[in-house]
Amino acid sequence: MSVFLVAVGAFILLMIGLGLVRLLRGPSAADRMMAAQLAGTGLAAVCLLLASASGMSAIADVAVALALLAALGAVALSRHAGPAREPGE
Secondary structure, three states: OHHHHHHHHHHHHHHHHHHHHHHHHOOOHHHHHHHHHHHHHHHHHHHHHHHHHHOOOHHHHHHHHHHHHHHHHHHHHHHHOOOOOOOOO
16 A cells, blocks of 8 residues: 555655746746645645655654645735736735
């Protein structure tokens, strides 16, 4: 079973790598934000798979921290790159 979990983790890492291409080349801030969100949640998923495969519960704590940082990063980017406001609004 652990070989299957590691294989799924490798597949998710491959998908994260493809998402990083969009992060670097994304034409808009929304594309970059979604790619960063994909990377954060994907890495959290890989950490949870590794925690399950190896039996180390400390890796699950790292996954929770990564998921929290990904959510906070998305909020920060959406507040920073939100719609432009006219002066006086």
